[in-house]
Amino acid sequence: xxxxxxxxxxxxxxxxxxxxxxxxxxxxxxxxxxxxxxxxxxxxxxxxxxxxxxxxxxxxxxxxxxxxxxxxxxxxxxxxxxxxxxxxxxxxxxxxxxxxxxxxxxxxxxxxxxxxxxxxxxxxxxxxxxxxxxxxxxxxxxxxxxxxxxxxxxxxxxxxxxxxxxxxxxxxxxxxxxxxxxxxxxxxxxxxxxxxxxxxxxxxxxxxxxxxxxxxxxxxxxxxxxxxxxxxxxxxxxxxxxxxxxxxxxxxxxxxxxxxxxxxxxxxxxxxxxxxxxxxxxxxxxxxxxxxxxxxxxxxxxxxxxxxxxxxxxxxxxxxxxxxxxxxxxxx
Amino acid sequence: xxxxxxxxxxxxxxxxxxxxxxxxxxxxxxxxxxxxxxxxxxxxxxxxxxxxxxxxxxxxxxxxxxxxxxxxxxxxxxxxxxxxxxxxxxxxxxxxxxxxxxxxxxxxxxxxxxxxxxxxxxxxxxxxxxxxxxxxxxxxxxxxxxxxxxxxxxxxxxxxxxxxxxxxxxxxxxxxxxxxxxxxxxxxxxxxxxxxxxxxxxxxxxxxxxxxxxxxxxxxxxxxxxxxxxxxxxxxxxxxxxxxxxxxxxxxxxxxxxxxxxxxxxxxxxxxxxxxxxxxxxxxxxxxxxxxxxxxxxxxxxxxxxxxxxxxxxxxxxxxxxxxxxxxxxxxxxxxxxxxxxxxxxxxxxxxxxxxxxxxxxxxx
Numbered sequence: 001x002x003x004x005x006x007x008x009x010x011x012x013x014x015x016x017x018x019x020x021x022x023x024x025x026x027x028x029x030x031x032x033x034x035x036x037x038x039x040x041x042x043x044x045x046x047x048x049x050x051x052x053x054x055x056x057x058x059x060x061x062x063x064x065x066x067x068x069x070x071x072x073x074x075x076x077x078x079x080x081x082x083x084x085x086x087x088x089x090x091x092x093x094x095x096x097x098x099x100x101x102x103x104x105x106x107x108x109x110x111x112x113x114x115x116x117x118x119x120x121x122x123x124x125x126x127x128x129x130x131x132x133x134x135x136x137x138x139x140x141x142x143x144x145x146x147x148x149x150x151x152x153x154x155x156x157x158x159x160x161x162x163x164x165x166x167x168x169x170x171x172x173x174x175x176x177x178x179x180x181x182x183x184x185x186x187x188x189x190x191x192x193x194x195x196x197x198x199x200x201x202x203x204x205x206x207x208x209x210x211x212x213x214x215x216x217x218x219x220x221x222x223x224x225x226x227x228x229x230x231x232x233x234x235x236x237x238x239x240x241x242x243x244x245x246x247x248x249x250x251x252x253x254x255x256x257x258x259x260x261x262x263x264x265x266x267x268x269x270x271x272x273x274x275x276x277x278x279x280x281x282x283x284x285x286x287x288x289x290x291x292x293x294x295x296x297x298x299x300x301x302x303x304x305x306x307x308x309x310x311x312x313x314x315x316x317x318x319x320x321x322x323x324x325x326x327x328x329x330x331x332x
Numbered sequence: 333x334x335x336x337x338x339x340x341x342x343x344x345x346x347x348x349x350x351x352x353x354x355x356x357x358x359x360x361x362x363x364x365x366x367x368x369x370x371x372x373x374x375x376x377x378x379x380x381x382x383x384x385x386x387x388x389x390x391x392x393x394x395x396x397x398x399x400x401x402x403x404x405x406x407x408x409x410x411x412x413x414x415x416x417x418x419x420x421x422x423x424x425x426x427x428x429x430x431x432x433x434x435x436x437x438x439x440x441x442x443x444x445x446x447x448x449x450x451x452x453x454x455x456x457x458x459x460x461x462x463x464x465x466x467x468x469x470x471x472x473x474x475x476x477x478x479x480x481x482x483x484x485x486x487x488x489x490x491x492x493x494x495x496x497x498x499x500x501x502x503x504x505x506x507x508x509x510x511x512x513x514x515x516x517x518x519x520x521x522x523x524x525x526x527x528x529x530x531x532x533x534x535x536x537x538x539x540x541x542x543x544x545x546x547x548x549x550x551x552x553x554x555x556x557x558x559x560x561x562x563x564x565x566x567x568x569x570x571x572x573x574x575x576x577x578x579x580x581x582x583x584x585x586x587x588x589x590x591x592x593x594x595x596x597x598x599x600x601x602x603x604x605x606x607x608x609x610x611x612x613x614x615x616x617x618x619x620x621x622x623x624x625x626x627x628x629x630x631x632x633x634x635x636x637x638x639x640x641x642x643x644x645x646x647x648x649x650x651x652x653x654x655x656x657x658x659x660x661x662x663x664x665x666x667x668x669x670x671x672x673x674x675x676x677x678x679x680x681x682x683x684x685x686x687x688x689x690x691x692x693x694x695x696x697x
Contacts, residue, residue: 035486037486037490094676098679098680099683100679103425103623104623107623108624108669108673108676111617111669111672112665112668112670114665115662115665115666116669118660118662118665119659119662119665249490252487253487253491289503289506292499292504292505293499299491299495302487302491303488303491303492313481324425328343
């Protein structure tokens with residue numbers, strides 16, 4: 001039993017990290033009043049841009065052994081950030097500058113992003129001339145997977161706490177920093193004001209559009225890292241089309257589940273990661289069908305939280321008030 | 333001395349514009365989008381851009397079969413878009429079309445499988461009733477919580493999609509055929525119980541006719557009935573609606589029952605009419621695309637025929653390009669995304685206009 005839990009926890013955490021990136025990014029975005037339903041697409045774009053970067057770098061090397069681990073991490077990360085930044089700028093341009101409907105823009109971005117990921121993923125597979133329908137960048141992935149050297153020596157505790165790669169700790173750090181910034185600083189106060197009531201914020205001299213742009217773009221870059229983590233670390237550098245699945249939507253579910261608090265998101269994402277893979281650990285024997293029902297759990301839990309938070313109707317546990325609404329100064 | 337920095341232009345809301353102005357702007361966005369798509373295809377494949385348009389048209393009109401598939405896909409997308417429209421008009425963001433249609437599809441497939449020994453005369457009415465009911469229930473659950481407690485409907489309906497997907501995945505294993513395949517093959521391939529009849533020698537004809545009827549019905553419902561009026565009042569201003577004595581909660585739940593039921597109808601048509609099978613990908617993302625179809629047509633059922641046709645036409649065309657040039661099938665999604673971005677951006681110029689700021693010197697003169 002203890003053994004099972006020990007093998008379960010790290011995997012739950014590994015599953016949870018992409019969700020944590022996605023939800024932290026989306027919380028930052030939603031705090032500015034922008035509801036970015038394009039996050040699943042952004043995460044695909046982040047993932048594939050990292051893959052493109054890694055692919056180009058690996059191709060430019062004379063031999064796989066000549067890999068410089070610093071560059072191998074830096075290049076894909078920069079590509080990933082750039083790709084997700086462009087997606088964020090696109091969303092902002094359409095919804096903030098052109099005041100388009102956020103739901104429609106977000107869904108279009110998801111269609112585009114998932115298509116973009118699968119298209120370039122598929123094309124790179126062809127370019128690399130592999131027989132298999134996926135792309136393996138194991139050399140780059142190994143650089144991403146470097147763990148702390150003393151992790152192995154600390155036994156069970158070391159594996160559980162120190163046995164992860166830097167992207168895992170980065171995700172937790174970003175979530176905690178985001179939480180601090182949103183709740184404890186003046187910038188965060190302004191950001192929340194923009195999300196709650198842009199009219200008031202504008203009257204108080206806050207540059208509403210600037211805040212919306214910054215929050216959404218930074219949010220997208222954070223979410224994009226989730227895609228990068230998934231491909232480079234979790235999947236071992238293997239890009240297969242549609243492998244990322246519906247994790248992007250799960251990240252949005254996590255936003256509601258944590259009631260817009262990134263610090264809670266750290267533990268909640270591990271919980272969701274656990275729920276996501278729970279079906280592999282439930283002894284169901286030959287009855288494969290039940291496993292499909294277990295996969296439903298994260299969504300059902302989210303719905304329940306959504307209902308309960310609206311039932312209790314506490315003022316500090318609500319979505320930002322102007323979430324999803326465009327702001328036009330002359331429109332009152 | 334005026335030292336404050338003046339922006340180059342400012343944005344003003346347009347007043348009344350003639351109806352053709354909006355459609356002119358949209359037509360320009362679509363043309364620009366198509367040019368952009370042609371350019372992207374040229375960059376990726378190295379073909380000349382004219383070839384792009386020729387291939388797109390060939391993908392939809394190349395043969396009578398391709399044309400019928402085009403019409404069928406348009407009809408299905410249109411059906412879900414029509415279903416979502418009354419909810420959208422009420423400012424209820426129902427993005428759960430996918431789940432509601434899946435619920436309908438599941439109910440229809442369940443009838444076909446469980447009543448395979450009964451005659452069609454019994455099975456088909458049962459399928460119709462259960463799938464409409466299943467869709468309606470799936471839509472009404474978020475509506476109930478929205479009406480009673482103000483639960484965020486966008487996120488609720490979104491989550492309901494995946495609950496439905498997993499339930500369908502569950503039943504796909506329970507009813508797997510043959511055993512061990514993990515999927516439901518064609519249901520009742522020999523007895524054809526629960527299969528809708530072919531009309532004019534095509535299995536698509538009945539679906540298309542039904543959707544045409546739904547389109548007309550929805551147009552009349554929204555524009556010429558008391559219900560339609562109530563929906564638009566609730567959408568414009570909930571407070572006004574309450575003030576003039578409309579029970580908002582009732583309208584929200586009733587409208588979502590209708591919305592869900594029509595989504596269920598789409599699921600029914602997919603299972604009973606064309607696919608004769610069930611899997612969790614049967615709705616194929618139409619629940620999401622339909623949101624855009626409905627919004628692009630400004631919630632007008634007649635224009636929706638055009639927008640859904642346009643999107644399906646482009647998807648089929650992009651698919652044809654993908655196969656012709658040996659590209660990945662996801663190329664179609666990229667092109668769809670680009671086109672949507674152009675159209676979404678174009679909407680701005682219908683509502684607002686940019687006015688160049690005259691320099692302050694001129695104003696002084």
